[in-house]
Amino acid sequence: SIPLGFFGGIGGASRRGILIKGGNYLEALNKVDTVVFDKTGTLTKGVFQVTQVVNKGELTNADLLEYAAYAESYSNHPIALSIQRAFGREIDARRISGYEEISGHGTKVTMEGRAVLAGNDRLMEQENILYEDPEIPGTIVHLAVDGAYAGYIVIADEIKSDSLKAVKALRDLGVKKLVMLTGDSKRVGEQIGKELALDEIYAELLPDQKVHQLEHLTGKSRSGGNLVFVGDGINDAPVLARADIGVAMGGLGSDAAIEAADIVLMTDEPSKLAEAIKIAKKTRNIVW
Ligand code: ADP
Ligand code: MG
Numbered sequence: 001s002i003p004l005g006f007f008g009g010i011g012g013a014s015r016r017g018i019l020i021k022g023g024n025y026l027e028a029l030n031k032v033d034t035v036v037f038d039k040t041g042t043l044t045k046g047v048f049q050v051t052q053v054v055n056k057g058e059l060t061n062a063d064l065l066e067y068a069a070y071a072e073s074y075s076n077h078p079i080a081l082s083i084q085r086a087f088g089r090e091i092d093a094r095r096i097s098g099y100e101e102i103s104g105h106g107t108k109v110t111m112e113g114r115a116v117l118a119g120n121d122r123l124m125e126q127e128n129i130l131y132e133d134p135e136i137p138g139t140i141v142h143l144a145v146d147g148a149y150a151g152y153i154v155i156a157d158e159i160k161s162d163s164l165k166a167v168k169a170l171r172d173l174g175v176k177k178l179v180m181l182t183g184d185s186k187r188v189g190e191q192i193g194k195e196l197a198l199d200e201i202y203a204e205l206l207p208d209q210k211v212h213q214l215e216h217l218t219g220k221s222r223s224g225g226n227l228v229f230v231g232d233g234i235n236d237a238p239v240l241a242r243a244d245i246g247v248a249m250g251g252l253g254s255d256a257a258i259e260a261a262d263i264v265l266m267t268d269e270p271s272k273l274a275e276a277i278k279i280a281k282k283t284r285n286i287v288w
Pocket of ligand 1: 118
């Protein structure tokens with residue numbers, strides 16, 4: 001039988017916006033030694049803003065932004081939404097055809113007969129486009145038109161103020177290792193890792209590489225402690241499912257993520273995980 005105290009712990013947690021799917025997960029929170037965070041939308045706000053448009057070819061900056069907005073017009077990625085917002089005008093869908101989104105890379109579209117690519121270094125390399133690699137903080141979206149490099153757009157995301165609080169609280173609770181996984185560049189990953197003083201950063205990961213990296217980390221933490229993965233739910237479901245404890249954040253995450261998660265945080269504050277661990281420790285003191 002399940003000790004009654006677990007119900008108290010689960011009920012107390014739910015009143016704080018932390019939904020725990022079973023007493024076993026509450027118990028497992030007592031032995032967390034590693035916490036792995038997704039970056040975008042989890043440690044950062046996931047609200048990107050275009051800060052620079054830099055043309056390197058024939059196009060004006062305005063044209064460059066227009067091409068990019070059309071290339072991104074069917075995407076729901078936070079990067080795409082920021083480019084659509086910066087463009088600020090309506091998209092005439094008749095001007096484009098053959099839209100394609102390449103997960104972890106970017107997008108492709110034909111616009112009035114011209115082949116347009118918008119995406120990261122990986123996409124440019126895959127398409128044999130010679131691109132520039134500016135030493136600027138932020139996420140870079142490169143643009144190519146008809147096989148020629150056209151320039152780049154700089155996009156900035158911000159670290160949530162709650163992320164620092166989460167890191168400090170988790171360390172105070174004795175969590176040994178804090179890790180971040182991201183599909184974004186090494187440069188951006190390392191910047192954020194440094195600001196939050198995380199222990200390990202794995203960047204430029206495609207969605208299936210995130211799963212692989214998580215499995216590797218789970219193997220390493222088999223010294224007895226549990227590994228928690230915290231993600232905002234966008235493309236995270238397979239990773240959430242493989243962690244000892246999968247935590248989906250935001251409450252508004254995808255159904256797949258909420259389904260795959262063991263714990264759902266109703267707010268977008270990563271520090272709620274530390275609160276959950278505190279509740280687990282208190283519950284244990286009552287139960288045993
Ligand atoms: P994460 O959530 O860890 O940032 P994603 O897999 O969502 O990872 O994206 C990884 C990278 O792929 C992004 O940082 C970006 O460089 C590129 N990318 C993905 N989708 C798009 C898009 N629609 N437009 C431009 N770049 C994109
Ligand atoms: Mg993400």
